[in-house]
Amino acid sequence: MTEAPTLADYIEDFKKFLMYERNASAHTLRCYMGDLEQFYDFLCPPNAQGVRRQVSIHDIDNITIREYLATLYEKKKKKTSIARKLATLRAFFRHLCREGVLELNPAQLVASPRLERKLPNHLTVEEAMRFVEMPDLETVLGKRDRAILEMLYATGVRVSELVGMNLEDIDFRNQCVRVRGKGRKERIVPFGEHARKALELYLGVRGQLLAHAPEDKREPNCVFFNYQGTRLTTRSVGRLIDKYIRQCSDLHHISPHSLRHSFATHLLDAGADLRAIQELLGHARLTTTQQYLHVSTDRLMEVYDRTHPKA
Structure with missing residues (x-):
């Protein structure tokens, strides 16, 4: 039996x-x-x-x-x-x-516990510009870090998606990248001129990092390496961003995910369609993307209160 x-x-x-x-x-x-x-x-x-x-x-x-x-x-x-x-x-x-x-x-x-709704932390446009330009372009790791920060802000990808990128995923001619998201779903995300220049600058010295990789761990198609020449991990990117946060005394409220939130909020503030932002972020549900409406509404009210004579 x-x-x-x-x-x-x-x-x-x-x-x-x-x-x-x-x-x-x-x-x-x-x-x-x-x-x-x-x-x-x-x-x-x-x-x-x-x-x-x-x-x-x-x-x-x-x-x-x-x-x-x-x-x-x-x-x-x-x-x-x-x-x-x-x-x-x-x-x-x-x-x-x-x-x-x-x-x-x-x-x-069974009912889920009631959670306090937290709006995502994000940077202002000026803070985002200053933050991504912090790495020292005189060093190999500085060039790599600049490319990482530029890509995170330019594309809104998750850190896990960034570290999973391979060379064949990047299309420089059309300035877009193929991203593998949750559930291995793929999407195409464009990136701008600043990210393109930062990527090209890094790829020019990327081989110096790859040269340090042991033969059994060598991944020649990987985009972002650590100093040992092996693929960066999400934890490593978190530590990298923490390092630059410590150098910005007024930016302690951000995290690796904040650049993704900033990407979405700045697009929405500039008039981008919510459905388009959903596609760019790789959200399965529009309700997930709608959290950024609250952020933009809060900002709109701040502007109104500050500028309208009858506010």
Whole structure:
């Protein structure tokens, strides 16, 4: 008689679904699996001998999930973290419903924690110009950093998309770049003259970085390298941006994502269509892009209050 699949089996099946059917990135996969492993540890804790008790997938209901979330609140976890873990469970059980394992998704009956809506931090046009021009163009790494900052602001790409760029993705003739976004979806994003010049300046010295790469880690098609000649990581770009933030005493409110927010806000302020900005940013839903409407409305009210004689 064949044993019924365990919760661990279903989690492993969901992992394969994300990898092979959804083409999830390594970061997305790590987040999903981390959340599900915590849920598994809650439901099936090991005894003194390290043996876990098993729970039937059919015995997990909305009460079970609420009890799990209650333990997260007791541990003082952030509401944003709890909301993400609940979203992971909804995706997991939705997959089981599609596969015919369950009829109803128990996580759908659990309300998400109410989150405080935060508007994205962004730079003014003057701050953005000053920030991207900070790197020292007399050094190889300075040329690289200038190209990175120019591309982030010129295209609005995510840092993960930037570090994944290869040489064949860049079309200098048409000044656009092919970007691989979430779910491996591709989009074409244009970039301006300043970004083009910064890229060409960097590509002229890029080989000096590649020369440091060990043979087994050499990626000749990669665009952005670290000082060891291997592909930059998102964490490395975060540290790079932090370095320049420390040199700008008045810009401590920004993050690597702030250049993306600035890109979208400045386009919207200049009259760009919201749908076009959605395409450029690679947002699956227009509601995600609409957050920038709040930013622009706030700025519009500031201008009105400052300039209108009857304000």
